[in-house]
Amino acid sequence: MIPSVYKxxxxxxxGSQLEGKYGPSLQTVGSQLTEEEITxxxxxxxxxxxxxxxxxxEEEIASISEWLSEQK
Ligand code: HEC
Structure with a gap:
């Protein structure tokens, strides 16, 4: 499920599936960056x-960082 803050x-x-567009793909960002670096x-x-x-x-950034750090 894609969080509404992301949308x-x-x-x-x-991109709608984290596939990247103007910015890079975030589909495996959790295996490249720590949650702290993402924040x-x-x-x-x-x-x-x-x-x-x-x-x-702050909580919105924290929850989206946690979610992204799980994308591996
Ligand atoms: C205006 C376009 C734009 C928007 C809106 C945007 N990003 Fe980005 N994002 C980028 C670009 C471009 C980069 C690459 C930055 C660089 O290193 O030059 C990036 C990089 C990132 C990275 C690092 C990826 C990596 O592999 O190093 C993360 C994490 C990220 N964005 C998350 C987010 C999140 C979460 C949001 C929404 C809160 C968001 N971005 C909104 C354009 C955008």
Whole structure:
């Protein structure tokens, strides 16, 4: 199940199945990055990836990071 926070904020760049589009595929991101690294990238941004630290609640970033870290 794809979380609604992902659908609203991430899908346009990372694709409806995490397959990647403008941004890279996130289908196996959990085997490349730790949950903490994922949280950092979402909060602060990186390269073409916008920062969401001011746009999302801390719990929303935490839960999406946890979910992504399980995508292996
Ligand atoms: C405007 C397009 C855009 C949006 C919206 C966006 N991303 Fe990204 N994302 C990118 C790009 C581009 C990169 C690659 C950044 C780089 O390293 O240059 C990236 C990288 C990432 C990475 C690191 C992937 C890796 O393999 O290094 C994660 C994790 C990520 N995004 C998660 C998210 C999440 C979660 C959201 C929604 C809250 C989101 N992104 C929204 C464009 C976007």
């Amino acid at each position: 609203q904020n991430c899908l346009s760049c990372h 950092n990238i979402i909060s602060k941004g990186e390269g073409g990836m916008p920062a969401f630290g001011k746009r999302l609640e």
